[in-house]
Amino acid sequence: MSERVVLAAGQTAPEFTAYDQDGVAVSLSDFRGQRVILFVYPAAMTPGCTTEACDFRDALAPLQAAGYQVLGVSPDAPEKQQRFAERDGLTYPLLSDPDHHLLQAYGAFGEKSMYGKITVGVIRSTFVIDENGTIEHALYNVKATGHVARVRKLLGV
Numbered sequence: 001m002s003e004r005v006v007l008a009a010g011q012t013a014p015e016f017t018a019y020d021q022d023g024v025a026v027s028l029s030d031f032r033g034q035r036v037i038l039f040v041y042p043a044a045m046t047p048g049c050t051t052e053a054c055d056f057r058d059a060l061a062p063l064q065a066a067g068y069q070v071l072g073v074s075p076d077a078p079e080k081q082q083r084f085a086e087r088d089g090l091t092y093p094l095l096s097d098p099d100h101h102l103l104q105a106y107g108a109f110g111e112k113s114m115y116g117k118i119t120v121g122v123i124r125s126t127f128v129i130d131e132n133g134t135i136e137h138a139l140y141n142v143k144a145t146g147h148v149a150r151v152r153k154l155l156g157v
């Protein structure tokens with residue numbers, strides 16, 4: 001496995017194109033001129049990921065009012081993302097990255113410690129990207145519970 005990338009504030013956010021839950025291609029460049037919150041979760045419809053995704057859903061109106069577009073991404077297929085969106089009323093794009101290209105570009109896939117064991121997988125992370133495509137915040141190894149409240153506090157929203 002190659003060395004894991006770790007992004008930091010001030011770096012250019014890696015460009016990507018991925019399919020959302022409706023099978024529509026979504027690219028970071030589609031949001032140029034807007035601020036983006038890209039959150040990475042390990043697996044749709046699991047307890048922690050559901051908590052985090054629903055917290056973003058519940059915070060969507062104030063985040064959008066402050067100029068942010070929320071995007072979620074996991075390795076799940078678009079069909080599973082669609083079931084997740086329908087089940088939990090998620091109204092923002094859920095991107096599918098089964099080959100981990102986007103996740104690796106953002107440093108959100110690699111070795112992690114789970115229950116004291118080293119495994120390889122998705123690293124729950126959140127990236128705040130400004131209007132010009134520059135990383136404002138790169139948050140790695142975040143906890144699902146309470147994370148959205150911390151992001152809102154960080155952004156003053």
